[in-house]
Amino acid sequence: RKEVEQDPGPFNVPEGATVAFNCTYSNSASQSFFWYRQDCRKEPKLLMSVYSSGNEDGRFTAQLNRASQYISLLIRDSKLSDSATYLCVVNIQAGTALIFGKGTTLSVSS
C-alpha cells in the first residue's frame, strides 16, 4: 500500500466550478499535512498546510480527519490559473523528508 494515495484524476472542469480532491495516508504517526501545487516542469510550491480543525485560504479549504487518515482540498469558483497538479503531502516527523502523493491533475477550461 502506498504511503499517500490520491484521486487518480485528471479533473477537467469549467471556470467557476467547485472541485474536491481526496487523499489518504497510511502512517498513523504522521504529524504534518500539506497540499502543494506543481505546475508543469516546475518545482512544487506550498499551497496550504492542513489542520485538524480545517482551514480556509480564500477559495481553498482543506480538511484533515486523523481518525480516517483522510485529507481533502476543496477549490471553489475555479479559475483558469488553478490548472496544475495538486500534491497531497505528509510529514512523519519535523526535519524529515516530505512524503508525496502522485498528484491529481486539474484542468480548468473557459
Add this chain to the structure above:
Amino acid sequence: GAVVSQHPSWVICKSGTSVKIECRSLDFQATTMFWYRQFPKQSLMLMATSNEGSKATYEQGVEKDKFLINHASLTLSTLTVTSAHPEDSSFYICSATGVFTNSYEQYFGPGTRLTVT
C-alpha cells in the same frame, strides 16, 4: 520566505559522463537538505537526506556510489550523478530545512532537468 536555488536548471549529457547539481540556500542556513527525483507523471521520490558535515542517508534502491551527495556547508549541497545513463534522465529537486525556519516546512529549489543521451 526562504529561497533555495539549483544549478544548472537543465543539462544534457552523454551516457557515461558525470553531472554535478548544486543546491544552495540563499538566505538561511540549511541544516538538512533532501534530494528528490521525479519521473514523468510520477510523484517526487526521496533519494537521500543530507545533513551538513555528515554522510548522506540514502533511500532503499538508490545507489550511493552512483549518486554522490556532499553537504560540506550550511548553504550548499551537491548531487553528482556518476556514469549517467539514459534511465537517469529525470527531474531532480532539492529541498532544505533550517534552524530558523518552521521546522515542518521545507523550501524547494526550482529543480534540475537532466537528459542523458
